[in-house]
Amino acid sequence: MVRFENVGLRYGMGPETLQDITFTIEPQSFQFLTGPSGAGKTSLLRLMMMALAPTRGFITLFGRETSSLTKDEISAMRRRIGVVFQEFRLLDHLTTYENIALPLLVQGREEATYRAEVMELLQWVGLGDHAHSFPAVMSGGEKQRAAIARALIVQPDLLLADEPTGNVDPALARRLLRLFVELNKSGTSIVIATHDLGLMDQFESAKRLVLADSHLYIYD
Amino acid sequence: MTEGVDTHTPRVASTEAEPAGGLFQRLAGWMFPGRNLIPAESIAGRALVTVIAIMTFLAALTAGSAVLIYGASQEWSSLVAREMTIQIKPALGRDLEKDTKLAVDIARAHPGIAEVSAYSEKQSAQLLEPWLGPDLDLKELPVPRLVVIKQGEGETPDLAALRQKLAKAVPNAILDNHRLWVERLTTMARALFVAALVVLLLVLVSMVLAVSFATRGAMAGNREIIDVLHFVGAEDRYIAREFQRHFLILGLQGGLAGGLAAVFAFAIVGQLLSAWVASPGGEQVASLFGTFSLGWGGYLAIAVISLAMAILTALASRMAVARRLSGLM
Ligand SMILES: Nc1ncnc2c1ncn2[C@@H]1O[C@H](COP(=O)(O)OP(=O)(O)O)[C@@H](O)[C@H]1O
Ligand SMILES: [Mg+2]
Numbered sequence: 001m002v003r004f005e006n007v008g009l010r011y012g013m014g015p016e017t018l019q020d021i022t023f024t025i026e027p028q029s030f031q032f033l034t035g036p037s038g039a040g041k042t043s044l045l046r047l048m049m050m051a052l053a054p055t056r057g058f059i060t061l062f063g064r065e066t067s068s069l070t071k072d073e074i075s076a077m078r079r080r081i082g083v084v085f086q087e088f089r090l091l092d093h094l095t096t097y098e099n100i101a102l103p104l105l106v107q108g109r110e111e112a113t114y115r116a117e118v119m120e121l122l123q124w125v126g127l128g129d130h131a132h133s134f135p136a137v138m139s140g141g142e143k144q145r146a147a148i149a150r151a152l153i154v155q156p157d158l159l160l161a162d163e164p165t166g167n168v169d170p171a172l173a174r175r176l177l178r179l180f181v182e183l184n185k186s187g188t189s190i191v192i193a194t195h196d197l198g199l200m201d202q203f204e205s206a207k208r209l210v211l212a213d214s215h216l217y218i219y220d
Numbered sequence: 221m222t223e224g225v226d227t228h229t230p231r232v233a234s235t236e237a238e239p240a241g242g243l244f245q246r247l248a249g250w251m252f253p254g255r256n257l258i259p260a261e262s263i264a265g266r267a268l269v270t271v272i273a274i275m276t277f278l279a280a281l282t283a284g285s286a287v288l289i290y291g292a293s294q295e296w297s298s299l300v301a302r303e304m305t306i307q308i309k310p311a312l313g314r315d316l317e318k319d320t321k322l323a324v325d326i327a328r329a330h331p332g333i334a335e336v337s338a339y340s341e342k343q344s345a346q347l348l349e350p351w352l353g354p355d356l357d358l359k360e361l362p363v364p365r366l367v368v369i370k371q372g373e374g375e376t377p378d379l380a381a382l383r384q385k386l387a388k389a390v391p392n393a394i395l396d397n398h399r400l401w402v403e404r405l406t407t408m409a410r411a412l413f414v415a416a417l418v419v420l421l422l423v424l425v426s427m428v429l430a431v432s433f434a435t436r437g438a439m440a441g442n443r444e445i446i447d448v449l450h451f452v453g454a455e456d457r458y459i460a461r462e463f464q465r466h467f468l469i470l471g472l473q474g475g476l477a478g479g480l481a482a483v484f485a486f487a488i489v490g491q492l493l494s495a496w497v498a499s500p501g502g503e504q505v506a507s508l509f510g511t512f513s514l515g516w517g518g519y520l521a522i523a524v525i526s527l528a529m530a531i532l533t534a535l536a537s538r539m540a541v542a543r544r545l546s547g548l549m
Contacts, residue, residue, distance in 0.1 A: 049451065071546070072455055079453035089448050093259045105257075106454035150452070 001027050001158060001189050002048060007057030009043055017043050019214045021057070025158070025191065030184045032200050033193040035211030041193040042086060044211065045160045048191070049083050050074050062157070079107060082151030082188075084161035088143045090135040090150070097122065097131040100149045118153060125149045125179070140167035148176065152183060159183065161192045165199055173199055257462045258445060263438040265470050271430045272474025273481070276529045279423045280482030280522040286416035287518040293409035297402050304379075304397040306367040311392040317341075319390045320365045326385050327369050332377030335370040427529065428536045431471075435463060435540035450548065460541040464534045471533025479526030486514050 002025035009018040017040045025031065033041050046052045047059060050066055059066045061077055069077070082103075090099045097118060098105075104114045122128050125145040135143055144167045151159055161180070165173035177199060184190045191209075194200065200208065208219040306323050310316050320338050327336045339347065344363060371377050379397060386393045439446065449459050514522075 051451070075450075075453050075455045078451060083451055089444070089451075091257075091445055091448055094257075102448075103452040106449060106452055106458055108458075154453075 001025050001062065003060040004047075005058045005060075007047065007054045007059060009040075009047060009052065010055045016055075016214055021216045023209060023216060023218060025189055027157075027189055028184065028187055029207065030181070030190045030203070031192075031207040031209055033191055033209045033211070034195055034200065037195060039211040040214060041211055042162055045083075045162050045191070045193055048160055049078065049081055079103070079154060080157045082154060082156035082159045084147050084151045084159075084164045086162040086166065088135075088147040090143055090146055092135050095132045095134055096127055096138070096146050099135070099146055100153055102150060103154045121149050121153055141169070141172060144168055145176070148179070155186070156188055159188050159190045161190070163194055164192060165194065165196055170198065174202060177202055256465070257449065258438070258442055258466060260466060262441050263466050263470075264434060265466075268430065268434045269470050269474040269477070272427065272471055272529060272533055273477040275423050275427045275430075276475045276478025276526055277481045277485075279420055279525050279529065280479055281485065282416045282419045282423070283521040283525050284482060284486055284514055284518045286413055287514060287521055289409055289412045291515065291517075293405055296405050300398045300402050300405070302371055304369045304371070304395060306369065306386065307364050307394045307396060308367070308390060309364045309392045309394070310362045314392060316365055319392065320367065323367050323386060323390050323393050326389060327367065327382065330377060330382045330385070332371055332375040333369055334372035334375070336367060338367045339365060424532065427532060431467065431533050431536035432540040435467065435537040436544065438463065438466070439541060439544050446545070446548070456542065456545040459545060460538050463541045464538045467537035468530060468534035471530035474533070475526035475530040478529065479522050482522050483519065486518070
């Protein structure tokens with residue numbers, strides 16, 4: 001599903017943030033991506049969502065080498081990838097409902113065909129009462145859940161979540177993790193970047209990708 | 221009680237207030253259906269609408285003037301082209317009166333000539349009165365006599381033959397078919413037309429540049445939205461359409477304002493001119509420009525230009541967006 005071969009990443013003229021990264025993400029797998037702050041977790045996720053191009057090495061996504069993709073092919077692939085950004089990146093001028101429906105909207109789908117689906121997901125993440133609120137008036141935890149819902153709405157093949165429990169209390173963190181586990185059972189491959197050891201302990205059987213000294217170590 | 225009255229009145233207005241917005245929003249929504257993902261406030265709209273309105277005004281003035289010039293020149297040349305004159309110069313030992321009569325007879329007999337009329341001595345004096353004063357005695361001056369000839373509609377008389385006949389009978393007569401005038405008028409009209417085209421082209425280029433700058437500014441201001449749309453799988457053409465929707469609205473507003481201003485300008489100048497024509501000495505103006513009315517051709521040109529400016533605005537923004545987007549991941 002995702003395959004990195006000797007990938008290196010350098011920002012500008014600086015040192016290599018990531019070096020010789022080689023790993024694969026299997027279909028329907030669940031893994032934590034961890035490491036200290038500044039280790040390169042966000043950078044690695046950005047490579048996976050094609051927001052960055054590697055300075056060397058090869059990245060294969062859904063069987064295609066990413067450097068050879070056209071822009072429309074990249075758009076088509078992104079529709080199979082759900083992303084939860086560390087800083088949420090909700091659109092401030094849209095309501096929660098509209099933010100969550102955005103991935104469906106840009107695919108040109110009619111609102112009538114997804115309205116019920118979006119409302120159901122809103123209930124699921126506990127934002128039923130906030131459907132028509134704007135991000136500006138929501139708490140960090142609420143925005144976090146809206147960002148997660150936006151990533152889930154397309155039932156992606158691959159879910160990339162950057163510190164998705166960073167802004168919520170431990171009880172809610174546990175609930176969100178359960179949400180990811182459920183999603184994984186229904187067939188989605190999941191990568192959760194986190195430095196929250198407590199969270200990872202709740203799902204011992206998950207694979208761990210650990211970033212340290214710009215290298216990646218894998219613990220099954 | 222008062223409560224009942226209070227709830228009664230304000231309801232009506234609130235049901236009419238549609239969230240869809242003004243006419244232009246609805247028009248653009250109809251052309252590009254969907255939710256507004258780029259907030260209208262984030263685009264420096266008012267300045268751009270003003271620029272578009274001014275450009276449309278200039279373009280419409282240019283086009284309207286071109287239509288007027290074309291119409292007037294057509295009128296002049298068709299009038300002038302059908303008319304010819306025979307000028308008979310006084311010559312020693314010849315009777316001017318007799319020569320004039322001879323020339324008239326020859327012209328009348330020539331095939332393809334519809335009307336022949338000679339200026340009498342009195343008429344010639346009247347013709348010269350504005351320059352030489354009323355107490356003129358033509359007998360003391362060597363003033364040539366004029367014979368005006370109109371060719372029949374759709375006929376092409378053999379002028380060379382007519383000239384030959386005249387030369388034999390009245391050697392001091394000159395046939396002038398005003399070809400030089402017609403040619404000069406045509407050349408002038410053409411030059412003005414080309415000048416109008418050049419002005420129009422310059423206006424269009426400035427428009428495209430202004431819209432491109434405005435689009436780039438709008439994109440820079442909405443970079444976060446563009447990035448998010450990309451990450452949730454929006455294609456470039458989808459994002460471009462979101463911007464284009466806004467710019468089409470701005471273009472329609474500017475185009476309409478500029479077009480209306482141009483129509484008013486022509487109406488006002490037309491009114492002023494017709495007042496002037498009605499005053500003594502205004503006939504020359506009338507003979508130059510007719511009634512200065514644009515006619516449906518002129519109004520059509522202005523309408524087409526206004527609409528074209530709106531569409532050009534949308535296209536220019538679309539191209540600017542596409543160029544920018546192709547550089548983003
Ligand atoms: N856009 C950028 N330009 C330059 N350096 C960057 C950029 N983004 C991240 N970095 C650097 O790359 C390293 C890894 O950052 P990041 O991937 O955000 O780590 P993490 O998510 O694990 O905290 C850091 O040293 C950071 O300063
Ligand atoms: Mg990070």
